[in-house]
Amino acid sequence: MSHRHDRLALLPEQVTLPPGHPWRRLGPIGAAVGAVGIVASAALGTSDPERFFFSWLVSFLFFWSLALGAFYFVLIHWAMQGGWGVVVRRIAEHVMATIPVLALLFVPVLFGMERLYPWAVPGAAAKDHLLHWKEPFLNVPFFVGRAAIYFACWSVLAWVWTRGSLSLDATGSRATAARLKRFSGPGVIVLALTQTFAAFDWIMSLEPHWYSTIFGVYVFAGSLVSGVALIALLAVLLERAGPLSDVFGAEHRHDLGKLLFAFTVFWAYIAFCQFFLIWYANIPEETVWYKVRLEGSWKAVSVLLVLGHFVVPFFYFMGRTVKRKATALAAGAVWMLLMHFLDIRWLVLPALHGAGAGFSVLDATTFLAIGGCFAGVVGWRMRRCALVPLRDPRLPESLSYESA
Amino acid sequence: MPPLGHDLPEGPTFGVLAEFATPGELFRACERVRDAGYTLWDAHTPFPVHGLDRAMGMKRSVLPWIVLAMGLTGAAAGFALQTWVHSLGYPLVISGKPFFSWPAYVPVTFELGVLFGALGAVFGMLALNQLPMHYHPLFHSARFEKVTDDSFFVSIEVRDPRFDATATRRLLEDLGARHVEMVKS
Numbered sequence: 001m002s003h004r005h006d007r008l009a010l011l012p013e014q015v016t017l018p019p020g021h022p023w024r025r026l027g028p029i030g031a032a033v034g035a036v037g038i039v040a041s042a043a044l045g046t047s048d049p050e051r052f053f054f055s056w057l058v059s060f061l062f063f064w065s066l067a068l069g070a071f072y073f074v075l076i077h078w079a080m081q082g083g084w085g086v087v088v089r090r091i092a093e094h095v096m097a098t099i100p101v102l103a104l105l106f107v108p109v110l111f112g113m114e115r116l117y118p119w120a121v122p123g124a125a126a127k128d129h130l131l132h133w134k135e136p137f138l139n140v141p142f143f144v145g146r147a148a149i150y151f152a153c154w155s156v157l158a159w160v161w162t163r164g165s166l167s168l169d170a171t172g173s174r175a176t177a178a179r180l181k182r183f184s185g186p187g188v189i190v191l192a193l194t195q196t197f198a199a200f201d202w203i204m205s206l207e208p209h210w211y212s213t214i215f216g217v218y219v220f221a222g223s224l225v226s227g228v229a230l231i232a233l234l235a236v237l238l239e240r241a242g243p244l245s246d247v248f249g250a251e252h253r254h255d256l257g258k259l260l261f262a263f264t265v266f267w268a269y270i271a272f273c274q275f276f277l278i279w280y281a282n283i284p285e286e287t288v289w290y291k292v293r294l295e296g297s298w299k300a301v302s303v304l305l306v307l308g309h310f311v312v313p314f315f316y317f318m319g320r321t322v323k324r325k326a327t328a329l330a331a332g333a334v335w336m337l338l339m340h341f342l343d344i345r346w347l348v349l350p351a352l353h354g355a356g357a358g359f360s361v362l363d364a365t366t367f368l369a370i371g372g373c374f375a376g377v378v379g380w381r382m383r384r385c386a387l388v389p390l391r392d393p394r395l396p397e398s399l400s401y402e403s404a
Numbered sequence: 405m406p407p408l409g410h411d412l413p414e415g416p417t418f419g420v421l422a423e424f425a426t427p428g429e430l431f432r433a434c435e436r437v438r439d440a441g442y443t444l445w446d447a448h449t450p451f452p453v454h455g456l457d458r459a460m461g462m463k464r465s466v467l468p469w470i471v472l473a474m475g476l477t478g479a480a481a482g483f484a485l486q487t488w489v490h491s492l493g494y495p496l497v498i499s500g501k502p503f504f505s506w507p508a509y510v511p512v513t514f515e516l517g518v519l520f521g522a523l524g525a526v527f528g529m530l531a532l533n534q535l536p537m538h539y540h541p542l543f544h545s546a547r548f549e550k551v552t553d554d555s556f557f558v559s560i561e562v563r564d565p566r567f568d569a570t571a572t573r574r575l576l577e578d579l580g581a582r583h584v585e586m587v588k589s
Contacts, residue, residue, distance in 0.1 A: 279507050
């Protein structure tokens with residue numbers, strides 16, 4: 001048997017953060033920012049608990065959707081046996097590995113359920129026929145149980161694929177790679193179903209009279225846009241900072257840019273499908289959700305989302321040059337992350353105050369709290385292993401990849 | 405009686421055709437022909453050779469711009485058609501909506517944009533490749549039949565400003581061509 005294929009395509013020291021590298025400080029700095037954010041949010045939140053819980057939910061959902069977006073990226077790569085993106089797959093694995101910490105950060109939401117979700121207020125179902133009818137699904141014990149099931153599924157799946165990928169670094173075992181591939185298809189199905197129901201539970205039930213069957217797909221679309229944007233941004237930054245400069249280049253950027261373009265269009269397609277059917281049927285219990293979002297300053301946010309989350313990136317990412325240039329791609333990725341944050345606010349906050357898209361200091365402190373913990377996990381994991389799956393069977397293909 | 409056309413005078417020459425045995429030799433030959441500054445020339449292979457477009461120094465196609473222009477035209481036409489029909493031509497109240505109900509126009513606008521873009525892609529590609537082309541002077545060469553089998557060719561046209569009957573021929577011979585011939589037009 002030839003040893004050619006067992007050889008390391010890369011030396012570990014080529015793609016590992018060297019001692020003293022600034023990126024090694026991402027973990028501790030992230031953790032510190034997270035701790036400060038949690039303390040500040042708790043201190044400010046006591047005077048305005050309602051706003052605290054809504055801001056916390058927005059920040060949580062933003063980082064949660066990034067983690068799941070990266071999760072899809074990893075699992076789809078395995079399922080499709082994609083070669084091109086193996087050099088950035090480890091980054092995506094680090095992002096999805098934040099899930100267990102996000103489970104802890106979800107706990108405050110459970111304490112704020114009565115303030116967040118009208119159906120969770122004791123006695124609400126007795127006064128409201130529709131809530132009474134939905135009570136078998138929308139009740140506190142089942143809600144908490146479902147959240148536990150979602151996080152259990154995601155944590156186990158994230159553990160299987162991050163651990164499997166790390167063990168490949170050491171062994172290069174074809175059997176491990178084959179197993180990760182075999183279970184990736186069912187993994188995607190589990191992920192899609194749990195995310196759909198999590199979107200129903202955590203976001204849609206903020207306005208429990210309203211329902212939209214496409215809502216899960218909408219959240220999934222935003223998740224993938226922002227997940228790919230974060231992967232592209234981190235890859236470009238790590239390329240600039242050194243450790244990925246040998247392995248990540250214009251060809252990989254080009255394909256990440258194509259995915260960003262594709263999922264931007266997909267998001268718009270789903271968003272319009274949801275709007276279009278509700279607009280056409282014109283049934284009050286459905287249109288009320290849009291009515292709130294087309295009044296006051298929420299109308300400006302709605303228009304900004306149409307332009308900033310679709311029209312502008314549609315033309316921006318269309319050309320080849322933008323996708324291949326590091327600065328241009330990174331700028332586009334940052335913009336999409338901003339727009340995704342705005343999208344999450346647009347989904348959640350009208351339930352708090354329909355009147356307008358007001359900003360609160362708690363929005364910033366909760367963002368730092370959850371974002372800091374998120375960055376802490378990613379940074380801590382980056383120090384522990386190579387930034388590229390070293391002995392993945394498809395790494396050579398990824399290294400010599402040329403985007404058509 | 406000799407075949408018809410047998411003793412007609414020789415017509416003008418199309419160019420010089422060089423045959424190479426391997427894609428690697430062809431690849432290097434293309435780089436040299438490119439560096440020598442030729443513009444009216446081409447490479448012919450039995451299968452796609454990756455990177456050959458760069459070895460030949462080909463510019464990027466204008467096709468994406470054709471598709472963009474056609475797509476935008478289609479979308480604009482679709483939107484304008486529906487606006488005219490519903491607001492001006494045949495203003496009918498449909499499910500209580502205003503005459504100018506733009507959300508209802510989006511699906512057709514999108515579909516016409518895609519349709520025009522796709523038509524632009526297909527017919528633009530055919531036009532840029534000068535297809536359909538029922539005749540090409542290289543078919544005069546008997547050896548050129550092997551381009552569909554196992555031979556790799558470079559042809560340089562006499563119309564090329566740098567073309568020189570002896571120098572061009574020698575260049576191709578020096579590049580390792582196993583056969584070089586002049587092809588009539």
